[in-house]
Amino acid sequence: MKQLKYLAFTGAIALVVGINACKPKNAGDAVTGDAASKAYVAPGKYDEFYNFVSGGFSGQMSVYGLPSGRLLRVIPVFSMDPEKGYGYSEESKPMLNTSHGFVPWDDLHHTELSQTNGEIDGRWVFGNANNTPRVARIDLTTFRTAEIIELPNSGGNHSSPFATENTEYIVAGTRFSVPPDYENGDIPINTYKKNFKGHISFISIGKEGQMDLAFQIECPGINFDLSHSGKDKSHGWFFFSCYNTEQANTLLEVNASQRDKDFVMAVNWKKAEEYLKAGKGKKIPTKYAHNVYNEKTHTATSEIKTEVTVLNAMELKDICYFIPCPKSPHGCDVDPTGEYIVGSGKLAALIPVFSFDKIQKAISDKAFDGDYQGIPVIKYEAALYGEVKKPGLGPLHTEFDGKGNAYTSMFVSSEVVKWNIKDLKVLDRAPTFYSVGHLCIPGGDSRKPNAKYLIAYNKITKDRYLPTGPELAQSAQLFDISGEKMQMILDFPTIGEPHYAQAVAASVIKDKSVKFYKIEENTNPYVSKGEGTTKVERKGNRIDVYMTAIRSHFSPDNIEGIRMGDEVYFHVTNLEQDWDVPHGFAIKGALNAELLIMPGETQTLKWNPDRVGIFPMYCTDFCSALHQEMSGYVRVSPSGSNVPLMFSTGKNLPESDSTKKN
Amino acid sequence: MKKALLLPAICLLLASCGGGNSEKGKNPYQQDGDSKKEANGNPSYDPQRGEGKFTHVDVSPTLNAEMAANGKKAYDVKCNSCHKLSAEKLVGPGWQGVTSRHTAEWIMNFATNTDAMINKDPKAQAMLELCMVRMPNQNLSDEDARSLYEFMRQNDGVK
Numbered sequence: 001m002k003q004l005k006y007l008a009f010t011g012a013i014a015l016v017v018g019i020n021a022c023k024p025k026n027a028g029d030a031v032t033g034d035a036a037s038k039a040y041v042a043p044g045k046y047d048e049f050y051n052f053v054s055g056g057f058s059g060q061m062s063v064y065g066l067p068s069g070r071l072l073r074v075i076p077v078f079s080m081d082p083e084k085g086y087g088y089s090e091e092s093k094p095m096l097n098t099s100h101g102f103v104p105w106d107d108l109h110h111t112e113l114s115q116t117n118g119e120i121d122g123r124w125v126f127g128n129a130n131n132t133p134r135v136a137r138i139d140l141t142t143f144r145t146a147e148i149i150e151l152p153n154s155g156g157n158h159s160s161p162f163a164t165e166n167t168e169y170i171v172a173g174t175r176f177s178v179p180p181d182y183e184n185g186d187i188p189i190n191t192y193k194k195n196f197k198g199h200i201s202f203i204s205i206g207k208e209g210q211m212d213l214a215f216q217i218e219c220p221g222i223n224f225d226l227s228h229s230g231k232d233k234s235h236g237w238f239f240f241s242c243y244n245t246e247q248a249n250t251l252l253e254v255n256a257s258q259r260d261k262d263f264v265m266a267v268n269w270k271k272a273e274e275y276l277k278a279g280k281g282k283k284i285p286t287k288y289a290h291n292v293y294n295e296k297t298h299t300a301t302s303e304i305k306t307e308v309t310v311l312n313a314m315e316l317k318d319i320c321y322f323i324p325c326p327k328s329p330h331g332c333d334v335d336p337t338g339e340y341i342v343g344s345g346k347l348a349a350l351i352p353v354f355s356f357d358k359i360q361k362a363i364s365d366k367a368f369d370g371d372y373q374g375i376p377v378i379k380y381e382a383a384l385y386g387e388v389k390k391p392g393l394g395p396l397h398t399e400f401d402g403k404g405n406a407y408t409s410m411f412v413s414s415e416v417v418k419w420n421i422k423d424l425k426v427l428d429r430a431p432t433f434y435s436v437g438h439l440c441i442p443g444g445d446s447r448k449p450n451a452k453y454l455i456a457y458n459k460i461t462k463d464r465y466l467p468t469g470p471e472l473a474q475s476a477q478l479f480d481i482s483g484e485k486m487q488m489i490l491d492f493p494t495i496g497e498p499h500y501a502q503a504v505a506a507s508v509i510k511d512k513s514v515k516f517y518k519i520e521e522n523t524n525p526y527v528s529k530g531e532g533t534t535k536v537e538r539k540g541n542r543i544d545v546y547m548t549a550i551r552s553h554f555s556p557d558n559i560e561g562i563r564m565g566d567e568v569y570f571h572v573t574n575l576e577q578d579w580d581v582p583h584g585f586a587i588k589g590a591l592n593a594e595l596l597i598m599p600g601e602t603q604t605l606k607w608n609p610d611r612v613g614i615f616p617m618y619c620t621d622f623c624s625a626l627h628q629e630m631s632g633y634v635r636v637s638p639s640g641s642n643v644p645l646m647f648s649t650g651k652n653l654p655e656s657d658s659t660k661k662n
Numbered sequence: 663m664k665k666a667l668l669l670p671a672i673c674l675l676l677a678s679c680g681g682g683n684s685e686k687g688k689n690p691y692q693q694d695g696d697s698k699k700e701a702n703g704n705p706s707y708d709p710q711r712g713e714g715k716f717t718h719v720d721v722s723p724t725l726n727a728e729m730a731a732n733g734k735k736a737y738d739v740k741c742n743s744c745h746k747l748s749a750e751k752l753v754g755p756g757w758q759g760v761t762s763r764h765t766a767e768w769i770m771n772f773a774t775n776t777d778a779m780i781n782k783d784p785k786a787q788a789m790l791e792l793c794m795v796r797m798p799n800q801n802l803s804d805e806d807a808r809s810l811y812e813f814m815r816q817n818d819g820v821k
Contacts, residue, residue, distance in 0.1 A: 516801070519739055530738040550743040551795050553753065575743055577801040625794045626753075650752070 038480055039490035041068040046510070049442050049503045051455065052111045052125045056474070056497030059106040061127050061138065066442075066453055066503060067478055069492025077136045077145050078106035078129045086145075088593045090569070090604040091524070092293070094302035098132050098150050099287040107131045110161060110500035114205070118165040118231045118336075118447030122508035124209055126161035126170050133157030134289075135172055137209055141514045142295065149211045150288035152308055153180045153199040153218075159227040159240050159332075163205075165447065169214065169269065172201040173224030173240050180218070180310075181286040192249035196221035199310070200240065202269060213288070215276050215309045217267065217319060220373035221247060223256070224265070226331050226397075231447050232338035234356040236270040239341050241325065241332035245372065257347060261324035261380065263372070264332055264343045266359060272311055272319050280316055281309035296523045298601050314374035321363060322372050324380040325352055331397035335406065336447050340385060340421055342406060344395040351395050351408060353424065355385035388424045391417050396437060397500075399444030401451035401481060407444075409436040409456065416456055416479070418486060430486040432477055434460040441481070442503035450505055454479045454486065457498035464491055474498055515579035517600030524602035526571030531555040536647040543568045545647075549583035549597060550575040551624040553649065554617070557632025561645035562609060564638055570595075570617075573602040584620025587634065594620055609636040712779050712786075714771030719808070721766050725820045726812050733806075733813025740800040741810070747817050753795055761811070761818045769814070770807040773800075 041047055047065025050072075055062050059079030063072045080087030080096065087096050087104060096102055106129040114124045124146075125138045133151040138144065151157055156175030163170050177198040179185045187195050197218055204214040223244040230237035242263040248255030275281065286308050293300045313320040327345035334341050341354040361367075362382035369377045394412030401407070405427065408417050414435050418428040438457045442450040461475040473493030480487045519529060528534045528546045534555045537544045543566050548555045554572075562568060572585045576599035586594040587607055595603045609615065619630035637643045707713060737745075744753035760769065764785070772779045772786060776799040779786045790796060802810065 518801075530740070531743045532738050548743060551753070551798055553743070555743065575740065576798050577740060578799040581798060624796065 035480075035487065035489040039067045039069065039478060041065065041070070046506060048506060049453070050506055050509055051440070051501055051503040052113065053457070053476070053494055053501040054108050054111050054127065054499040055495050056109065056499055057107050058496030059108050059129070060496065061108060061111060061125070062495050063143065064492070064494070065506075066455070067490065069476070069478060069490050073143055074495060075138055075143055075145065077127050077138065078103075078108050078134065078148075080104045082593055083596070085594060085596045085603060088605075089595055090606055091299040091602075094300040095145060095148055095291050095293060097291055097302035098134070098289045099152075099304060100132060103132050106134070108496075109158060111502050112161050112163050112170070112500075113502045113504055114167040115163055115165050115446055116167070118235075120443055120446055120502070120504045120508060121167075122504060122512065125502065126163065128157050128160035128172060130157055130175070133172065133174070135161045135170055135203055135211065137205075137211055139209070140509050141512050143513075144293065146209065146293050146295075147211050148289070148291045149203060149213060150290070151201045151213070152286035152288045153197070153216060153284075153310075154178070154201065159224045162227050162229055162238075164229045164238070164269070165231045165235050167205045170203045170205060170211070171227055171229070171238055172203065173227060174198050174200070175223055175225065177221035177223065180284070182284050189249050192221060193247045196247075196249075198222055198224055200224065200267065202272070211290070213305070213308055215272065215281055215311055217272060218310050218312045218314070219265070219320060220314070220375065222263075225329065228332055228334045228445055230334055230338050230356065231336070234334065234338035236268065237356070238267040238269055239332050239334060240265045240267065241329040241343060242322070243328040257328060261326050262328055262345075263322040263377070264325045264329060264341065264354065266321045266323060268319055275311050275316050275319065276309065281311050283307050284310050295517070296521055298517070298522065298524050298603065320375050321359070322375055322377045323354060323359065323383045324369070324377065326350065331395070333398040333400075333445065335400050335421055336402045336449060338447075342398045342408070344398060344408060346394055346396055346411065348395065349390060349393070351388040351391050351398075353385045353388065353421065354383045358385065359383045386424045388419050388426065391419065391426060392429070397439050399439045399441040399454065400449055401441060401444070402449035403451065407439055407441065407454055407481070409439050411435055411437065411459070416454065416486060418481075428485050430479060430488060432456045432458055433464055433475065433491075434458055434462055438498070438500045440501040440503055442505065445502075452480070452482050453503070454481045455501060455503070457494070457501060459497070465493060516577055516581075517598060519573075519575060519577060519600045522573070522600055522602060524571070524573075526569075526604060527602045528571070528573045530575070531649070534647075534649075536645055538645055541566050545570045547572045548575050549573070549585065549619065549630075551581070552619070552626040552630040554585075554619070554630065554632050555649040556647035557649050558651070559632070559647045560635040560637075561643045562634055562636045563641050563643075564609060564612060564636065566609065568607045568609065570605045570607065571602055572597050572605070574599050576600070581623060582621050583623055583630070585617065586620045587617040588615045596621060609634075612636050612638050707782060709784060710765055710768060712768040712771035712775070712783055714775035714779070715804070716767045716770045716774075716807075719766040719770060719811070721815075725816055727816075729809045729812040730816040733809035733811070733816075736802065736806045736810050737813055740802065744797075751793070754793055754797060755789060757814055757817055759818060761814050766811050769811055772797075773802055773807045773810065774804070
């Protein structure tokens with residue numbers, strides 16, 4: 001740490017003094033001194049890249065600046081977030097609704113930025129919920145979750161949310177095959193081979209980002225792990241890695257590692273679209289939630305949909321093909337030209353690279369090794385471009401630099417291996433700390449990588465940071481890959497377990513950022529547009545408080561006449577119209593936490609008073625020099641009390657006791 | 663706002679590189695404002711006009727009632743939380759007499775270019791010392807700002 005500080009300091013000095021002032025004397029100095037200045041972003045300066053990182057078991061998505069590794073924001077997606085009120089405010093609760101009801105905490109694995117013509121376009125970033133299968137779309141003007149769609153017939157949504165090159169579709173393949181929702185699921189588990197199916201979902205994305213579950217493809221009951229779309233010449237195809245082709249339903253650790261080769265499944269989604277148009281899909285009754293956040297009403301709605309169209313890949317020919325791939329493949333990555341598909345068998349001692357052209361030829365020549373449950377299996381050699389020999393142990397994921405090189409993470413041997421796609425020769429190795437999982441190069445899964453940096457997301461942290469008890473921050477490492485050799489320049493901690501991540505030049509996103517919500521456009525049914533419209537209304541036991549917040553007071557800030565048994569809704573509108581002036585709202589004893597309200601927004605906190613007395617309320621987000629004064633009181637009387645409903649701001653009434661009876 | 667912060671930062675940096683003649687105690691914002699040429703050609707800071715896009719506002723001797731009514735609407739949503747129409751100070755000063763204390767240009771520049779004005783205008787800074795809350799920039803449109811000024815005139819008795 002001390003050393004790092006020193007290095008950062010010398011790096012800064014070097015920058016100020018000038019590049020010629022002190023040339024490094026030897027190679028060792030060059031590497032270390034250089035590293036500090038490469039990751040250094042001076043105070044007040046912006047980072048060069050946004051990095052969207054899965055929050056893993058936190059269920060959220062985090063945003064880092066690169067190369068500094070500074071945490072810029074945690075976007076709440078699939079979990080309640082007490083920092084932002086997401087899932088706590090009445091307006092945001094419907095976002096976490098599913099066909100199972102309200103799910104407060106899920107597991108977000110992969111992130112995918114939207115693309116146009118195979119290039120990152122900066123409109124949206126998608127994330128997948130692994131546990132209760134869902135896909136979310138995050139709007140990159142607000143960095144907020146805009147939409148979530150649930151996936152029926154699925155269990156464990158892992159090979160998701162990967163995009164086609166114009167974001168026509170986001171895909172989601174089931175990790176755990178299950179009996180389809182429309183079949184009776186009350187069956188013995190050991191009837192897996194007969195009754196369990198794997199469904200692949202294609203979610204269409206509209207012009208404004210609207211998500212619609214366009215169709216599902218029913219496949220044999222195996223595990224779908226990861227995927228990537230074809231691009232350029234292979235646009236129209238999608239590739240999924242598959243494991244457990246043994247179809248084991250217990251002790252998969254052993255029973256799903258029996259076969260020498262599992263599969264990469266190639267999906268011709270253009271063909272699937274043809275079948276869909278020809279009416280070959282079956283409309284299947286099911287239940288799944290579709291949740292949308294409206295930026296004008298500042299309110300989410302959740303709709304339960306009841307039907308999905310399913311294409312059966314065993315019956316409808318030419319949609320799916322299996323390609324043998326050694327030893328339980330995990331990553332399934334397509335190079336920027338769309339020609340090479342890299343399957344990473346996590347138990348294999350080599351990395352197979354398949355050729356899209358050869359796959360096409362094998363299909364037209366029918367170079368098959370029979371079929372697997374009705375789906376043709378292409379001969380391994382007929383699809384193979386070549387193998388990277390002895391790359392390391394435990395290959396998992398591959399990213400590309402657009403200069404003909406691939407970078408593969410090696411989980412077991414804890415290293416990143418750079419290799420040339422054409423001659424399949426290993427060019428460089430860099431150790432990671434420890435047990436690297438996913439990798440990210442800005443645009444590294446697109447047609448146009450921007451390969452200045454590579455980030456390794458590690459599964460084990462151990463001794464990289466100061467100890468914080470048994471639970472440690474997660475570990476990411478930044479490499480400069482602009483030269484021939486990879487150079488580690490920074491460690492930075494992340495939240496949850498970082499699985500996949502994406503990065504893009506800041507210029508693609510930063511200027512589109514929304515600074516505040518226009519109060520004129522706020523159509524929340526409980527908005528107060530100005531203090532003159534604030535009020536407190538009683539309808540039976542329901543109390544609606546229409547409240548405003550502005551530096552630095554609430555209106556109303558004195559409320560009396562609330563009774564035990566009332567259900568109180570505080571609808572707080574932030575009247576500010578400037579960037580970075582949120583207000584918070586909290587009231588003592590609220591079982592539903594707090595609110596955080598952005599300028600121009602209305603958010604609602606539900607409160608059931610549990611005892612008679614005076615309850616302070618206050619702003620939780622420091623807003624001005626008089627922030628400590630931004631507070632008020634609510635008086636709660638016994639049920640049946642005759643204290644009249646009163647509310648005011650700025651009126652210090654003469655001392656009185658309205659409960660006194662004459 | 664960002665420019666206002668960046669420029670002095672660069673000035674300070676240059677100064678310290680040049681030999682470290684730092685002028686302690688001087689407000690860098692004022693320093694900056696005195697010397698800088700405006701994009702509109704205004705040579706130096708004019709405390710009557712303030713800083714902002716409004717260099718000259720045509721004001722008729724009689725009230726434009728429609729404009730004043732629009733101004734009232736904007737006031738209800740964006741201003742009345744802090745400003746009373748009487749002389750009484752709430753969070754900010756009461757509006758009674760505001761049109762005789764400031765020019766139309768000053769008021770409209772202050773309402774639309776709030777942060778920059780608070781950073782350099784002597785009258786705005788004196789008011790900040792009294793109120794202790796920086797006036798929020800409420801992102802008024804040019805039209806809103808003009809309408810509000812007309813509403814202030816109405817409040818000050820212009821018929």
